Amino acid sequence: MPALATGTSYEPGFYELLVALPSQLQPHVTQPEDNAFLKDMFGERSLHSLIKIHELLQHYEDSKPLPVLDSAATLASQLSDLLEGKLSSGEISELKQLLDKPHFKSILSVHDTVAQKKYDPELPPLPDDIDDDEASVKIILVKNKEPLGATIRRDDDTGAIVVARIMKGGAADRSGLIHVGDELKEVNGIPVDDKKPEEIIHILSQSQGAITFKVVPGSKEEVPSKEPKVFVKALFDYDPSEDKAIPCKEAGLAFKKGSILQIMSQEDATWWQAKHEDEANPRAGLVPSKQFQERRFALRGPAPAVSLKSTSSRRPSGFRRSFRLSRRERKTNKAMYESKKSEMYDMADVPTYEEVTPYQRLAGAKHRLVVFVGPTGVGLNELKKKLLISDPQHFSVTIPHTTRAKRNRESDGVEYHFISKHLFETDIHNNKFIEYGEYKGNYYGTSVDSIRSILSKNKVCLLDVQPQMIKHLRTAEFKPFVVFVKPPGVERLRETRQNAKFMSGKEDKGSARPFKEEDFHEMVRTSDVMENQYSHLFDKVIVNDDLSAAFSELRKTLRTVETETHWIPVSWTHS
Numbered sequence: 001m002p003a004l005a006t007g008t009s010y011e012p013g014f015y016e017l018l019v020a021l022p023s024q025l026q027p028h029v030t031q032p033e034d035n036a037f038l039k040d041m042f043g044e045r046s047l048h049s050l051i052k053i054h055e056l057l058q059h060y061e062d063s064k065p066l067p068v069l070d071s072a073a074t075l076a077s078q079l080s081d082l083l084e085g086k087l088s089s090g091e092i093s094e095l096k097q098l099l100d101k102p103h104f105k106s107i108l109s110v111h112d113t114v115a116q117k118k119y120d121p122e123l124p125p126l127p128d129d130i131d132d133d134e135a136s137v138k139i140i141l142v143k144n145k146e147p148l149g150a151t152i153r154r155d156d157d158t159g160a161i162v163v164a165r166i167m168k169g170g171a172a173d174r175s176g177l178i179h180v181g182d183e184l185k186e187v188n189g190i191p192v193d194d195k196k197p198e199e200i201i202h203i204l205s206q207s208q209g210a211i212t213f214k215v216v217p218g219s220k221e222e223v224p225s226k227e228p229k230v231f232v233k234a235l236f237d238y239d240p241s242e243d244k245a246i247p248c249k250e251a252g253l254a255f256k257k258g259s260i261l262q263i264m265s266q267e268d269a270t271w272w273q274a275k276h277e278d279e280a281n282p283r284a285g286l287v288p289s290k291q292f293q294e295r296r297f298a299l300r301g302p303a304p305a306v307s308l309k310s311t312s313s314r315r316p317s318g319f320r321r322s323f324r325l326s327r328r329e330r331k332t333n334k335a336m337y338e339s340k341k342s343e344m345y346d347m348a349d350v351p352t353y354e355e356v357t358p359y360q361r362l363a364g365a366k367h368r369l370v371v372f373v374g375p376t377g378v379g380l381n382e383l384k385k386k387l388l389i390s391d392p393q394h395f396s397v398t399i400p401h402t403t404r405a406k407r408n409r410e411s412d413g414v415e416y417h418f419i420s421k422h423l424f425e426t427d428i429h430n431n432k433f434i435e436y437g438e439y440k441g442n443y444y445g446t447s448v449d450s451i452r453s454i455l456s457k458n459k460v461c462l463l464d465v466q467p468q469m470i471k472h473l474r475t476a477e478f479k480p481f482v483v484f485v486k487p488p489g490v491e492r493l494r495e496t497r498q499n500a501k502f503m504s505g506k507e508d509k510g511s512a513r514p515f516k517e518e519d520f521h522e523m524v525r526t527s528d529v530m531e532n533q534y535s536h537l538f539d540k541v542i543v544n545d546d547l548s549a550a551f552s553e554l555r556k557t558l559r560t561v562e563t564e565t566h567w568i569p570v571s572w573t574h575s
Contacts, residue, residue, distance in 0.1 A: 066280050067115035073108040149173055149283055151248045152184060152197050160184075161192050161200065162218070167251060168264035168273050169282030181218025188212050230263040231277060233567060235351035235536035238287065245296075246286060247271065253285025257536060260356065260567055261287065293352040351536040356567040359479075366455045368561060369478040372464035373534070374485035375526035377497075377519055379544045380464045383485065386551045387462060387558075396459045398450040401427075404442035417450075435469050451478065460558070467534040474537070476572040481561050483554065484538040486527045488545040493520040496545065539566075 022042050041047070069075070080099040083092055098104055149170015155162050161184040172178045184192055187203050188211060195203075240252020253274055255261060260277040264284040270292045273284035288296070361368065372380045387395045399413060403421040412418050419427075424443045427433060436445025446463070454461040455478075465473070473480045487493055497515045535541075540557050544550040560566075 066282075067111075070112055070115035072111050072115075073105065074112075076105070076108055149251075150178060151251055152200065153247070154197060159193075161195075161197065163215075164247065165268065165271075165273075167286075168284040169275070170284070178213070178215065179218060183216040183218070184213065185216060186212075186214035230266075231356050231567070232261050232263060232274075232353040233356045234259045234261060234353060236293070240286065243288070246288075248286065251286045253287050255287070261353075290352050294350045297350045297352070355570045357570045357573055358565050359568040359573070360565040361562055364458075367458070367460045369451060369455065369461050369463060369473065369480040370558065370561075371470060371473060371480045371482045372462065372485060373467045373470065373482060373530065373538070374464070374544075375487065375523045375530065377515070377523050378485050378487050378527070379547060379550070380485055382547055383544070383551055383554055384462050384464070386547075387555070390555065394460060395462055396454045396457075397462050398446050398454065400444055400446055400450075401433075402442060402444045404444075417447075434463075434473065435465060460562075467530050467537070470534065470537045474569070474572075479568060479572050481539050481558075481566075482537055483540045483542060483557070484531065484535070485542050485544050485550070486531065487520075487523050488543055490520045490524055492545060493523065 022038050076099050080096060083096050083099075086092055149167035150172040151164045151167075152161055153164040154160070163178055163180055163182045163184065166173050166178065166180055184200070186192060187200060190203060192200050192203075234255050234257060237255070237257050239254050240246050240249050241254075243249070243252065246252050253261075253276075255276070261274040262277050263272055263274050265273040266289070268289070270289055271286045272289045274287045275281070275284050372384065374380050384397060388397065399415075399417055401417040401419055401424065403419060403424050404416075406412065406416075406418050410416070421443065424436075424445070427447065428436060428443075428445075432447050432449065433445040434448055434451070436443060438444075446465075451461050451463065463473075470480070470482055488496070493515075494517075497520070500515060531538075531541075542550050542553055542557075
């Protein structure tokens with residue numbers, strides 16, 4: 001569906017055009033009096049002053065600041081209520097007194113009044129001299145460098161060209177003169193009844209300045225939209241120029257996986273109107289709706305099943321923390337890898353959009369769970385160890401449960417929680433494990449309570465799991481921040497891991513060995529599979545090219561998680 005107009009390229013200023021006009025008209029002026037008239041008119045100082053004022057106003061219009069919010073008074077009132085009853089301190093009392101002062105409230109009220117006021121020029125009312133032979137009206141809109149913000153289509157029943165949608169925040173929307181359902185009769189005096197929408201677009205693209213539309217108002221009255229502000233996190237990449245289904249490519253909004261979008265309208269069940277959350281331009285663009293995109297993904301069929309088997313097939317006991325076991329081991333050991341929910345749940349989930357809201361951890365509140373995901377050998381344990389060493393009072397890791405016998409120099413609750421097989425199986429039945437496995441007749445697992453124990457001590461819990469387990473940790477209780485650690489390319493792995501040891505098992509003595517070439521290729525392959533299938537669940541991606549650099553980046557990221565505002569799923573705000 002074509003758009004009514006597209007953006008224009010840069011044009012010289014109005015002042016420069018008028019200054020150059022007399023010389024350009026010189027070859028076409030034959031009468032001396034005409035030449036004198038042009039010189040006098042374009043040389044008039046008052047005209048030059050008016051033009052300069054016009055350009056200054058136009059510059060302000062293009063760069064005018066937008067208020068951050070228009071409800072500061074309400075926000076201050078909510079903050080004052082929140083502080084009521086809190087533990088009293090000098091700073092809190094002073095802030096409460098400041099917020100309650102009448103002068104401060106008045107300042108915020110004035111701010112909100114100014115922020116909510118529209119300063120766009122008032123457009124003239126619809127003309128009274130409507131044609132007698134038809135219920136049409138003439139509308140004049142000025143085409144600047146932005147699109148007019150509307151799409152058109154041909155009505156299947158009547159064959160008329162009608163306005164299909166008005167883009168929120170666009171020029172047509174701001175004017176309030178064009179509405180969905182209006183029938184377009186003429187553009188700049190040219191009848192459009194016998195023209196294709198693409199031809200109409202061509203007429204508009206050749207038009208500059210004021211554009212005159214002759215329309216027959218639609219019979220359906222529009223109800224003012226009062227949709228609440230909705231923000232979503234995009235879980236896929238989208239490029240409207242490559243979308244054959246979009247009604248108008250020029251009206252589409254491109255975005256990347258992880259982008260935060262503000263949904264401006266969901267009136268159309270197929271095409272939503274949205275804009276980027278940090279975009280100052282109020283004009284919305286078309287994006288596929290959640291339901292429509294889910295149907296499209298479903299029609300493509302499920303992604304081919306790819307094994308996440310890693311080089312752990314050569315280190316059967318290397319699952320002390322995350323219980324990563326190979327396909328061969330799962331065949332030879334009963335219930336080698338299970339979870340409290342079926343993995344098919346993840347595969348059936350279609351990632352499109354997730355509704356989100358801003359969140360900042362309050363002082364004294366529990367920390368967010370930090371979840372690590374990555375292929376075996378990428379350095380998850382090394383990064384966790386460096387975090388623990390850097391601040392052992394702030395970071396901690398879970399202690400696994402096992403049914404194997406305690407060995408010499410091992411203490412219960414230090415290396416493992418040693419419990420009976422009967423109790424372990426009871427806990428499995430009661431869904432008390434995030435993940436667990438069985439090796440050589442003994443169970444190993446990470447319990448939910450071990451995570452809660454760390455968080456209750458006001459510490460940051462560091463946990464690495466298989467990527468399919470992330471979905472089961474994404475709850476309001478844990479609010480996990482997921483870090484995906486990926487390897488560099490194979491050539492760089494050869495350089496950085498040349499003298500490193502590959503841990504093929506933590507239960508078997510002498511399990512450490514040098515990396516092999518196949519380990520590098522398997523690490524990169526597994527990383528690609530993880531990123532392809534689960535990247536919509538990752539909050540941060542760190543390439544472990546250099547361990548020190550990766551640790552510095554990780555440490556900086558975790559500080560921002562604790563101190564700055566982040567977007568989290570709306571469902572996490574409801575316990």
